[in-house]
Amino acid sequence: MKLALVGDIGGTNARFALWRDSRLESVRVLATADFAGPEQAISHYLAAQGLAPGSLGAVCLAVAGPVRGEHFRFTNNHWRLSRSAFCRTLGVSELLLVNDFTAMALGMTRLRDDERLPICPGEADPEAPAVVIGPGTGLGVGTLLPLGAGRWKALPGEGGHVDLPVGSLREARLWQQLHGQLGHVSAENVLSGNGLLQLYRALCAVEDNPPRLASPAEVSAAALAGDPVAEEVLELFCTWLGRVAGNNVLTVGGRGGVYIVGGVVPRFAGFFQRSGFARAFASKGCMSDYFGGVPVWLVTAEYPGLEGAGVALQQALQA
Template identity: 35%
Template sequence: MAEQQLGLIADVGGTNIRLELVDMASGERRELRKYLCANYPTIVDAIKQYLSDAGQPAVTHGCIAIACPTNDDWIAMTNHSWAFSVKETQAALGWTALHLINDYTAISMSLPHLKAGQKVQIGGGEVKDGAPIAVFGPGTGLGVAHLANHAGFWMSLPGEGGHVDFAPIDEVDEHILAFLSKKYDHVSVEQLLSGPGIVQMYQAIADMKGEEAKFTDAADISTAGIDGTCPVASATMVQFCKVMGSFGGNLSLTLGTFGGVYIAGGIVPRFIDYLKQSDFRERFEAKGRFRGFNEKVPVFVVTEPQPGLVGAAAYLMQTV
């Protein structure tokens, strides 16, 4: 492979598109830029603007991580107006190859490449090289994926794990389930482990304690809960960490993730020290006869600000 062969990687959300160049020989990334999607009629327009701003580099390959299904040639964004054909986009850009992957596929692909400064470990356990990995990310929703290694190649196993049934463990969990069951026919884990989920947990615990639910914003609840200025918010954050632990432990058991369980998303990196002191790890390991199994599995919070770009680069280099 020629040393100068360049790839373009992008991470596209409903608001912004982040783009970067990657040297496909060395893996070196450079020229990170961010653009508002709304400022460009099509994704091709945004990419061409980036290439112009970056000095018209000779790109041959591309990998775009995008927050929508990527199973077909036609890509239609869930939270933005961009819709396009992968083949037509590749032709318009004149590239040798263009790959579209789901945003959580990209995040999962980043995990084996994260260094110590890009993640923080929660509790014990050691990574077993090449072993399966799990990732989940409380944010607007709850993204979930697994990663498996075959003959030195990493394969992302995406799914809809955030929509599995919520399984209560203690009395507080049981009250939350009963409270949310009045609202939903099916109470998924995402209804608790997400920004909206924090609000719903807070409302359920306020109901349990006979208190008024004063907050309506997840950030306000987490702030008041962690600094101890609101007892209901504090109880909410205690329970949020417990539910995360139970759910993460379930992911570990499902695929034997001795490569680690990773927590991504925009919520948890804001309170890593609090998470370390919480009951997260106890719930993660509290699996009866299989406590010893999960005790060996390490857990990390992803602190890398651009895991989607790291993963898109990893995906692209692996396919060339």
């Protein structure tokens, strides 16, 4: 097989790398706004590597949204893709499109020990599903299934849009405030970058305090600096993430462990390790004992989506 390329494409950035001998090479991040479509971005990437169109035998792109049919429209940017036109333009014989959270989940199979921080101790059951959950622009949730013989299957879903679970009177007051603004209150409405800001504004409204912070980054920075309101918001965020992650473990039998991914939580990793996440994660009434020994890790790897795209491509070509 010729050289392969993998990509992880978001709303703002597209990450590309060569995939050779089961390893990433020459990772580069390009702004999607700078290119008319994926073909132009990949042609630019290949030229920078001294490669011409036709050099690639296979491409796997991790993309946000459901993947089916000939045409794909990217969710958070202006790009569109026709499978046949893409392959013709770049001289590619194999194009695999996978959901971005499928790639993220598969990327967990490539982690080194120094690319994850322990949050809850335990020993993963190697034959059980693992939960992968990630607050970022939204809230991604997926399940990673071991198939044996070093093969894996990722089950993407829309678990970020489940109802936000309420576990205390304080949370009920905040839920009521959010419900008045949003109607349906999903987990993603709180457990995302914008959700962190939305939660801060809801708490200010409940306490009848004017909000003075204007971005998720300001909220997390103020919390780490000791601001009491922002600190409570971040604690609530961690607690709600624990409750949602625990619900997913119960739903899929996720004794293979839980991976916290995405760009939000690593920004306050130390706070997260000390937070009420672990308590909320395992506080499930008569099922609380189920969580004994279920490990949870915070993933700090730089390119897990690219790694997962490589795993997806490798498994598809070997099938």
